[in-house]
Amino acid sequence: xxxxxxSDLQAFLAIARAGQLARAAHVLGLDATTMGRRxxxxxxxxxxxxxxxxxxxxxxxxxxxxxLAQVEGMAASAAGIAESAGSAGDLxxxxxxxxxxxxxxxFLSRHVAAFAAAHPRLTLDLVANSGLLSLxxxxxxxxxxxxxxxxxxxxxxxxxxxALRLYxxxxxxxxxxxxxxxxxxxxxxxxxxxxPDLLYDPGLDYLGEIHxxxxxxxRSSSINAQQRLxxxxxxxxVLPCFIGDADQALVPVLPERRILRTFWxxxxxxxxxxxxxxxxxxxxxxxxxxxxxxxxAHQ
Amino acid sequence: xxxxxxSDLQAFLAIARAGQLARAAHVLGLDATTMGRRxxxxxxxxxxxxxxxxxxxxxxxxxxxxxLAQVEGMAASAAGIAESAGSAGDLxxxxxxxxxxxxxxxFLSRHVAAFAAAHPRLTLDLVANSGLLSLxxxxxxxxxxxxxxxxxxxxxxxxxxxALRLYxxxxxxxxxxxxxxxxxxxxxxxxxxxxPDLLYDPGLDYLGEIHxxxxxxxRSSSINAQQRLxxxxxxxxVLPCFIGDADQALVPVLPERRILRTFWxxxxxxxxxxxxxxxxxxxxxxxxxxxxxxxxAHQ
DNA sequence: GCGGTAACCTGCATAAATGCAGGTCATAGC
DNA sequence: GCTATGACCTGCATTTATGCAGGTTACCGC
Numbered sequence: 001x002x003x004x005x006x007s008d009l010q011a012f013l014a015i016a017r018a019g020q021l022a023r024a025a026h027v028l029g030l031d032a033t034t035m036g037r038r039x040x041x042x043x044x045x046x047x048x049x050x051x052x053x054x055x056x057x058x059x060x061x062x063x064x065x066x067x068l069a070q071v072e073g074m075a076a077s078a079a080g081i082a083e084s085a086g087s088a089g090d091l092x093x094x095x096x097x098x099x100x101x102x103x104x105x106x107f108l109s110r111h112v113a114a115f116a117a118a119h120p121r122l123t124l125d126l127v128a129n130s131g132l133l134s135l136x137x138x139x140x141x142x143x144x145x146x147x148x149x150x151x152x153x154x155x156x157x158x159x160x161x162x163a164l165r166l167y168x169x170x171x172x173x174x175x176x177x178x179x180x181x182x183x184x185x186x187x188x189x190x191x192x193x194x195x196p197d198l199l200y201d202p203g204l205d206y207l208g209e210i211h212x213x214x215x216x217x218x219r220s221s222s223i224n225a226q227q228r229l230x231x232x233x234x235x236x237x238v239l240p241c242f243i244g245d246a247d248q249a250l251v252p253v254l255p256e257r258r259i260l261r262t263f264w265x266x267x268x269x270x271x272x273x274x275x276x277x278x279x280x281x282x283x284x285x286x287x288x289x290x291x292x293x294x295x296x297a298h299q
Numbered sequence: 300x301x302x303x304x305x306s307d308l309q310a311f312l313a314i315a316r317a318g319q320l321a322r323a324a325h326v327l328g329l330d331a332t333t334m335g336r337r338x339x340x341x342x343x344x345x346x347x348x349x350x351x352x353x354x355x356x357x358x359x360x361x362x363x364x365x366x367l368a369q370v371e372g373m374a375a376s377a378a379g380i381a382e383s384a385g386s387a388g389d390l391x392x393x394x395x396x397x398x399x400x401x402x403x404x405x406f407l408s409r410h411v412a413a414f415a416a417a418h419p420r421l422t423l424d425l426v427a428n429s430g431l432l433s434l435x436x437x438x439x440x441x442x443x444x445x446x447x448x449x450x451x452x453x454x455x456x457x458x459x460x461x462a463l464r465l466y467x468x469x470x471x472x473x474x475x476x477x478x479x480x481x482x483x484x485x486x487x488x489x490x491x492x493x494x495p496d497l498l499y500d501p502g503l504d505y506l507g508e509i510h511x512x513x514x515x516x517x518r519s520s521s522i523n524a525q526q527r528l529x530x531x532x533x534x535x536x537v538l539p540c541f542i543g544d545a546d547q548a549l550v551p552v553l554p555e556r557r558i559l560r561t562f563w564x565x566x567x568x569x570x571x572x573x574x575x576x577x578x579x580x581x582x583x584x585x586x587x588x589x590x591x592x593x594x595x596a597h598q
Numbered sequence: 599g600c601g602g603t604a605a606c607c608t609g610c611a612t613a614a615a616t617g618c619a620g621g622t623c624a625t626a627g628c
Numbered sequence: 629g630c631t632a633t634g635a636c637c638t639g640c641a642t643t644t645a646t647g648c649a650g651g652t653t654a655c656c657g658c
Binding site: 006009044047073076077080275 | 304305306308309343344345346366369370372373375376377379380390573574577
Binding site: 329330331332333336352353354355456457 | 615616617618619624625626627
């Protein structure tokens, strides 16, 4: 349809500004495959190649440079619209976001001030619990979950992948000895983990990916409690890297054993277009995009 | 998705410029229901009502006026893009359009010069035959058909409704007497129509909608031939109003008996995004939009 | 040539958008 | 109140877009 013309220009602009197709995709909340398709479609529509592929990403061609100058003009006008909407339709009321405990306290907590500053009349309820509030029951406006909900009147989209690793304190190693291989964990080592009966998400069953047969000695339903146990030298456990790497008292164990999980952004289908809900979604997406290196923790 | 933001602004602009939601929908090749949805979505996103409904259509609210000023800025930049694309990517080659014979000769023929002027290096093949060329076999780039193709690698979208009526010459009435009711056609009148065995589209079977049991005395597979027969006083027949009303030698018979049919715009799914194919589609859509009163022939 | 990084492609399942038709509602002129 | 005109709503089928995963290709530094 003709109306995709402007939105493909918007996609083009995002790529030009990001310098990388995948990064632009993430900024706009699209899959990279989709962003590639949109770019191809725009190029077909204009009959011109807009980017050359380089090792670092996409570099504008001459035609792309010319187009960018014009699309920047559109963007300037669009920015004025967003600004007017921001002031004229200043968000008020409250926004309740239910997130995994660790994500809330160790990651989002340093982004809340920016959100509050941007929306002075909006009250943000950041519910960081073991277990999530129900969107179906309208207990929260937005949820960040560890698995994608398949049923119910909700819309889910991938927020970000994140990495986890085993961590322990040097204090613990001094007491219990080093770990050379995963098999070492089956004997003579104390493991910290979740309470199997109280897993609020099957994705929290990490140890099965480290080595079969590992048994947890000290259990908690709270990732914050687990982190403190590890920092105090109580044992070895799996933490998201954005927590483990941030705690100076901890070091990674078998760092090559890197587990990946995904955060999902979930909203209710009836309210996902509300301005304050979209503001929350955009804020979350921008936050994880800005710190995706920390979330992915390649090394 | 966020990328719909710009396309919804494009939809808003079309409504603001057209003054009517349905007209704007047609300009952008959307259904009016869809256009309404997009408007609602934009209003939800911006938290503002953009139009007030009046009897004549949509009138901008204050918020709408402010938004329009900004979106016009985007449109000015977008116009520059279209202009650059038009000149930089000046269309060349050929474009073959297969259309129903009457539509080609009586309607499109007066629009061809404008298209040719706009695309001086593009050769236009307007194939106006009884029966259409096959898009599946790439015999044509675009087809205008009387029914919507359901199978094959093609994309169909409604181009326009058009009206048909019975017509005859005053010369004929002088010879055969007047027609007061549809039933009069079953006796003492000569009917002109298509050859049943050679109907290239079931939609051409009009007489069944006038009155049951009507039999055609003079048959032709060519609408132009039928038109000439009627103009020469040979009988009564059904013509599209854009033909019948244009022929000074003809008058409508039982004008309240107005038949509606639909033209469908068909392209091949692999080539519908090609610039020259899109140019042809846009030209066709604009042409029927410009003369839709003639096509619909309310009175 | 190898390896790291990014993009592209394809198939397929899923989600979202769209089109259509029918019915109802809103606006105004008469 | 009636009528004409336009918009809105809903349900549902269809179409289109998107996401995902896996594999391949392209770009370059080493």
